[in-house]
Amino acid sequence: MDSSNSIIDQVRAAAASGQRLVVRGAGSKPWMAMSADRGQGLSLSSHNGILQYDPAELVVVVRAGTPVMELEAALAERGQMLAMEVPDFNGGSTIGGAVALGWSGSRSAFAGGVRDSVLGLRMVNGQGDDLRFGGQVMKNVAGFDVSRLMVGSCGRLGVILELSLKVVPRPQQEISLILSYPDLESSQAAVRTWIQQGYPLSGASFSEGNLRLRLSGPGAVLDAAAADIRGDAEDTHWWSALRRLEHPLFHHGWGDEKLFDCNGEVCWTAHSRRRGDGAPVSLASGPDLAKAPNRALLTRVEQAFDPAGVFRPAEAA
Amino acid sequence: MTANFDQGLDDALPAVDRQALLAALEDVLPADALLTEPEQLRPYECDALPTVRTLPLLTVLPETVAEVQAVVKTCAGLGVPIVTRGAGTGLSCGATPVETGVLLVTSRLDAVLSVDVEARLARVQPGVRNLAVSDAVATHGLFYAPDPSSQLACSIGGNVAENAGGVHCLKYGLTVNNVHAVTVVTMDGELLELSVDDLGPDLLAAFIGSEGLFGIAVEITVKLLATPPAVETLLVAFDRMADCSRAVSATIAEGIIPAGMEMMDRMALRAAEDFAQAGYPRDAAAILLVELDGHAASVAAEREALEQVMRQAGATSIRCALDDEERALFWKGRKSAFPAVAKLLPDYYCMDGTIPRAAIGEVLDYICARSEVYGLPVANVFHAGDGNLHPLILFDANDPGALEKSERLGAEILEKCIELGGTITGEHGVGREKINQMAVQFSDAELDQFRRLKRAFDPRGLLNPGKTIPTLKRCQEYRSIVKDRAH
Numbered sequence: 001m002d003s004s005n006s007i008i009d010q011v012r013a014a015a016a017s018g019q020r021l022v023v024r025g026a027g028s029k030p031w032m033a034m035s036a037d038r039g040q041g042l043s044l045s046s047h048n049g050i051l052q053y054d055p056a057e058l059v060v061v062v063r064a065g066t067p068v069m070e071l072e073a074a075l076a077e078r079g080q081m082l083a084m085e086v087p088d089f090n091g092g093s094t095i096g097g098a099v100a101l102g103w104s105g106s107r108s109a110f111a112g113g114v115r116d117s118v119l120g121l122r123m124v125n126g127q128g129d130d131l132r133f134g135g136q137v138m139k140n141v142a143g144f145d146v147s148r149l150m151v152g153s154c155g156r157l158g159v160i161l162e163l164s165l166k167v168v169p170r171p172q173q174e175i176s177l178i179l180s181y182p183d184l185e186s187s188q189a190a191v192r193t194w195i196q197q198g199y200p201l202s203g204a205s206f207s208e209g210n211l212r213l214r215l216s217g218p219g220a221v222l223d224a225a226a227a228d229i230r231g232d233a234e235d236t237h238w239w240s241a242l243r244r245l246e247h248p249l250f251h252h253g254w255g256d257e258k259l260f261d262c263n264g265e266v267c268w269t270a271h272s273r274r275r276g277d278g279a280p281v282s283l284a285s286g287p288d289l290a291k292a293p294n295r296a297l298l299t300r301v302e303q304a305f306d307p308a309g310v311f312r313p314a315e316a317a
Numbered sequence: 318m319t320a321n322f323d324q325g326l327d328d329a330l331p332a333v334d335r336q337a338l339l340a341a342l343e344d345v346l347p348a349d350a351l352l353t354e355p356e357q358l359r360p361y362e363c364d365a366l367p368t369v370r371t372l373p374l375l376t377v378l379p380e381t382v383a384e385v386q387a388v389v390k391t392c393a394g395l396g397v398p399i400v401t402r403g404a405g406t407g408l409s410c411g412a413t414p415v416e417t418g419v420l421l422v423t424s425r426l427d428a429v430l431s432v433d434v435e436a437r438l439a440r441v442q443p444g445v446r447n448l449a450v451s452d453a454v455a456t457h458g459l460f461y462a463p464d465p466s467s468q469l470a471c472s473i474g475g476n477v478a479e480n481a482g483g484v485h486c487l488k489y490g491l492t493v494n495n496v497h498a499v500t501v502v503t504m505d506g507e508l509l510e511l512s513v514d515d516l517g518p519d520l521l522a523a524f525i526g527s528e529g530l531f532g533i534a535v536e537i538t539v540k541l542l543a544t545p546p547a548v549e550t551l552l553v554a555f556d557r558m559a560d561c562s563r564a565v566s567a568t569i570a571e572g573i574i575p576a577g578m579e580m581m582d583r584m585a586l587r588a589a590e591d592f593a594q595a596g597y598p599r600d601a602a603a604i605l606l607v608e609l610d611g612h613a614a615s616v617a618a619e620r621e622a623l624e625q626v627m628r629q630a631g632a633t634s635i636r637c638a639l640d641d642e643e644r645a646l647f648w649k650g651r652k653s654a655f656p657a658v659a660k661l662l663p664d665y666y667c668m669d670g671t672i673p674r675a676a677i678g679e680v681l682d683y684i685c686a687r688s689e690v691y692g693l694p695v696a697n698v699f700h701a702g703d704g705n706l707h708p709l710i711l712f713d714a715n716d717p718g719a720l721e722k723s724e725r726l727g728a729e730i731l732e733k734c735i736e737l738g739g740t741i742t743g744e745h746g747v748g749r750e751k752i753n754q755m756a757v758q759f760s761d762a763e764l765d766q767f768r769r770l771k772r773a774f775d776p777r778g779l780l781n782p783g784k785t786i787p788t789l790k791r792c793q794e795y796r797s798i799v800k801d802r803a804h
């Protein structure tokens with residue numbers, strides 16, 4: 001269903017009356033429950049559906065409120081998948097919410113993350129302007145790259161209405177292997193040698209002395225890789241559980257135990273997620289953009305998109 | 318209406334006191350880093366699109382980041398515009414100087430600072446040449462993926478500013494997908510660190526492709542990839558252009574994503590063959606150069622599938638490079654195609670529109686028809702896999718009106734790309750050259766959003782003024798011309 005006119009009207013009305021809005025997809029993220037006291041909710045869940053999809057163009061255009069799972073099922077029917085892997089909270093996340101959060105899943109270390117998949121978008125800024133940036137083609141450098149700027153913006157710069165996303169052929173097969181290593185560093189070194197061999201890795205995570213590998217590709221290559229790597233085969237469900245944050249770590253907590261994903265680039269604890277040198281993000285309260293680096297520049301960027309502060313969280317007002 | 322700077326249509330440049338500026342810069346730079354005489358400034362008057370030329374007020378060649386900051390602070394204090402220049406291989410007049418501004422050239426900032434083999438990252442200065450990065454890390458079995466055809470000469474700083482692509486970006490992405498962090502000197506002379514790991518909106522991605530309007534990149538951390546263990550390069554010939562176009566979409570539809578997929582039409586392939594003796598079949602209507610890489614077993618499977626797709630699409634011959642030497646020769650032809658075509662007539666104008674793959678055949682027919690109407694030959698050599706066209710319009714600027722005709726034909730081609738759901742530029746950027754077409758591709762509200770984003774980075778508009786984003790006035794003027802043309 002197309003709710004773009006009503007969404008644009010709501011933003012315009014809020015800008016005119018000085019009201020604050022909190023953009024919500026399906027509200028699937030754990031910290032979304034507490035967002036209600038930060039402003040009037042602006043729900044995108046009824047703004048959904050695939051707008052354009054031609055497999056030979058390797059791109060899909062989709063409304064932001066479309067559930068990730070629904071989109072992935074439609075792509076799978078044509079033997080394709082999203083180039084990015086995004087977390088799926090409780091099986092309900094919307095694609096717009098996933099891009100606004102910008103968390104890239106296990107495959108990102110080998111095949112690129114959310115920012116690498118976004119080719120274009122339609123959005124409403126804080127003035128209620130209906131804007132389109134980027135497009136449906138792989139390469140587009142006309143004007144500044146607002147589409148990718150929106151990745152990780154957490155609803156702060158505007159409402160994403162539609163997304164053009166890169167898609168890729170589905171791998172013919174997928175396997176998961178488990179091996180033990182004394183520490184993260186030694187497991188990372190091993191993974192590097194397999195990357196150098198050209199094995200089609202799509203996941204490398206380390207926790208509790210176990211290195212788990214996921215490989216995706218043609219059967220012949222997976223056979224060669226498995227014979228060389230020599231781990232124990234395991235069900236690939238482990239990876240979808242991690243993706244849905246259904247790993248036991250998130251339910252019971254493991255004390256101070258850490259789970260490293262993306263060959264060490266991402267570090268999960270029972271309560272937080274951290275990427276590279278970035279600050280840890282609490283799973284209870286979500287990303288706190290007040291803690292973002294380059295805060296002064298970011299404030300000017302926020303004002304450039306949302307001069308009236310429609311999307312500014314109440315506590316930052 | 319040309320893209321040339323026009324007092325009445327573009328924002329006026331600030332008046333500058335040259336003597337005061339010179340005195341202030343002499344305080345912060347060694348004498349040999351400051352060029353002031355017309356004969357010293359002449360080599361910097363244009364980039365690789367030489368139809369637009371302007372002498373800068375002064376040129377500076379800083380050797381350290383501290384010198385860059387000192388120059389910027391001096392200019393900011395005196396309200397002097399700055400245009401940054403890398404190697405000057407840009408094709409959209411992005412580094413063309415402005416009359417009352419300083420041209421800051423990064424050529425002396427040319428060190429590879431460090432290579433982290435384990436993290437597969439290299440820290441480099443902006444003036445490092447693109448190919449020098451891959452050369453510096455080759456012994457570790459690594460390479461830097463974005464490979465513009467100008468890679469022998471162009472700088473990493475210029476690549477970041479243009480979000481440059483290359484012949485392998487179908488599989489490996491553009492510059493934005495291969496940069497981990499950038500250190501920027503902003504127009505207040507301060508340092509800004511942007512990284513993919515930063516929380517919040519992706520400011521790093523927004524900086525990449527900002528064409529020198531947001532800041533000066535002074536250090537770039539690029540991602541490196543493992544050299545693929547197996548590579549196959551196929552040279553596929555067709556005796557009909559339409560078959561060749563169809564083969565591109567058919568390959569993708571088959572689930573094959575080659576590392577690169579380049580197309581050349583007859584005029585381009587003959588010129589390249591005469592120039593480089595690459596072994597191209599001179600009688601073909603068009604050729605595809607397709608590269609597959611990865612694990613040997615997957616490359617072998619893909620090659621078999623690819624050959625079948627090509628034969629079904631009507632390929633008349635398929636040759637696979639027998640060794641690295643022949644592979645290098647196949648690519649040499651492609652990478653020297655621009656200079657090779659340039660030998661046919663005194664001048665050429667290179668376009669950069671991108672369209673959905675399915676429209677390649679249609680747009681090539683359109684270009685062919687318009688080329689006849691204008692009486693200007695057009696050669697096509699381009700990144701077919703991602704629909705990024707590079708029609709080369711050939712002309713002789715000494716013929717009265719030929720330059721204007723080439724620009725009009727170029728504008729029509731770009732506007733056709735927009736109509737087909739594409740864009741006016743896939744990798745060369747807008748600069749000054751495509752400033753008019755921005756008014757066709759974007760609405761006033763979108764352009765206004767660009768202007769406000771620019772001011773967030775550079776509130777006084779001193780960095781690369783007049784480039785990339787047209788004024789409201791220019792837009793209104795150009796749109797009315799386009800409308801009249803349609804009537």
Ligand SMILES: Cc1cc2nc3c(=O)[nH]c(=O)nc-3n(C[C@H](O)[C@H](O)[C@H](O)COP(=O)(O)OP(=O)(O)OC[C@H]3O[C@@H](n4cnc5c(N)ncnc54)[C@H](O)[C@@H]3O)c2cc1C
Nearest residue numbers: 403404405406407411465466472474475478481482529534
């Ligand atoms: C024969 C030929 C083939 C080409 N093939 C390709 C190709 O395949 N793919 C492709 O993408 N391009 C191609 N190009 C275009 C060109 O090489 C690229 O745009 C390249 O990235 C420009 O780099 P440069 O160092 O020459 O930049 P310049 O031309 O010097 O500058 C380009 C822009 O970058 C800005 N800039 C430069 N350095 C910095 C910095 N440190 N910080 C901030 N801004 C900066 C300038 O202000 C300007 O706006 C080709 C050009 C030629 C002549």
